[in-house]
Amino acid sequence: MTAQTASGQAPDLLYSETEEDLRAAVRSLLADRADAPSVIARTESDTPYDPELWKALATGIGAAGLLVPEELGGQGATHREAAVVLEELGRSVAPAPYLTSSVVATETLLALGAQDGPAAALLTALAEGRKVAVLAVPFAAAAVAISSLDGVVGPVADAAAADVLLVPTADGLYAVDTDAPRVRVEPLVALDLTRPLATVTLDGASGTRLADADAGRRAVDRGLLAGAGLLASEQLGLAEWCLTETVRHTRERHQFNRPVGSFQALKHRMAQLWLEVVSARAAARNAADALATGSPDTPLAVAVAQAYCSKVAVHAAEECVQLHGGIGMTWEHPAHLYLKRAKADATAYGTAGRHRETVAALMELPAP
Template identity: 70%
Template sequence: MEGPGPVNTQPDLLYSEEEEALRAAVRDLLTDHCDAPGVIARTESGQPHDLALWKALADGMGLAGLLVPEDKGGQGATHREAAVVLEELGRAVAPVPYLTSAVVATEALLAGDADDLLAELASGRRIGVLAVALNVAPGGAHKVVRQENGSLYGELTGIADAAAADVLLVPADDGGLYAVEADAVTVTPQVSLDLTRPLATVTLDGAPARRTGDAEPAVRRALRAGAGLLASEQLGLAEWALTETVRYLKERKQFNRPVGGFQALKHRLARLWLEVVNLRAAARAAADALATGEDTDVMVAVAQAYAAPVAVHAAEEALQLHGGIGMTWEHPVHLYLKRAKADALVHGTAGAHREALAELVDLQAP
């Protein structure tokens, strides 16, 4: 009697029917409620966060709780579904705190024991932000504040979406991670390249705090998930840039023929298409690794080592190949270039992730 055949251990990176249905629902919502002129207007208003859109995503569709188990008040989905949502948010450069609240802050709470606060974030009733600078890589050094008799003292800079937060998760010098109400701190806006994901300085002067768990494992887990799923946001951004550029070059005519017919431009677009396809594979692999817990550190490092250069290249090509119209404030391509440039520093640079990857696979520098 023959034994069982070889087991296929390769991950299935194709999108499932459920994931495609989720994508369609999110894209429809964003088409109706997140148009480019509206996003541009918000960046000029000083209040870039679209809290009505956030409510529709979080409360109406239940997307804020995708990573939270059902017994803790969430949807009990996986990082693969969250990645699909982030792809669509990236395509729209949506000014909502999904990455910061539904992924990073949520993962930090999943490492602790504050189930009541976790349920509030999962329902979308409250927005949470991990008070670690946006540029810190998984496992990287980050600033902490002083804890004294249950109150926190100190200043933290580069905190993304702090202006929209209801609660901040703050690492302290005693090794704990503390939940602090946003109205107990001072949030001062910082100059940000990407106006759709604003940064701020958070000042704590005796802010009452509640310990939610140990900071080190919570921050590491949160930043790893943030870095891995950021690649899906960068994928959505790059896909928009490629798709819109191809569409524009088919319509734009020069010398009485479509600009897209010129061979030099075809070569540039073909190269970009290959980069985007490879980015999709890397982003999907990172999301699947986060969902299954297999080779997670390696897959996240691979995705982030590759994602930022591709997203930036896609946005730069979109700007250049749109010609003069791409240089105008009214055209949305500048939103994508700024997001791509800013994302290149989020949760570690591509170079930092390449160094981490080399160490993970025992590849020593010459």
């Protein structure tokens, strides 16, 4: 399936054999280590992250280094493969810092273009799964630079799982160890318990300067662009799970001696949702392909994907809760995890409204 872009190049929206093999490996791992009961149990504990799951995903499968060049210890793959991993993580809503570390932080470091030095060394550590890095900016906003390594930033997603914080300041981009003196990471109560948030406080902390202010700002912008683009794949996976589980439940649930899924009103609702999910897949794949190929239309592709996919994910999760009836409202059923993740994702890296404004500006249309 292809669609013509503004530049005239047709993106490849289909999955390659390699991508499907990667999907199978990630799905099998998550089925073993991040099934619904396990994820619910971890959200109820003080340790939402499963170190063994992350080790298996990051190093066993090699997913952490997909975007990192082979010469720096990575897989030398593209955003298309990383998008497949995020689709599967969206399907399981597993607490794993993949989007924040292996995509956003990694892409930020890659944008610096360093082949040696501290940025390159950190990339190698991320690719090998030895460290987790998180960009210290609010999860629900664009980059915000503090004046120096002295201030408060939050809420920062997955900061509790991070070994290193990438901190944009007015003086440049710094790498700061989370266990360094004068650094505090304080957990917050989040709507989405599968992606913990925290406040980061830097009280005159010391760090390694990776880039000056201009280069750091460009790198952070690139990291956030990749994050927003591949977040659409996570939202796609989430919506697909919600649709699949809803169809399964309505086939098995009987009322008046008939499957409730045979009622015309519910058929129409699920058919509409299927159409939305198919369209979301096209938008998400287009954004991943644009990032992978360095298309000049990447900002537009990302904005379109986020403007559309966040809405679809929320709608799919809402329908999942409603069409599961009473059981969908219980804590024991995982539907609430998907609704909370969808709601939280809808504000991550810019709301749908902000992305629609971006589309309007890029296409020189009246703003919505």
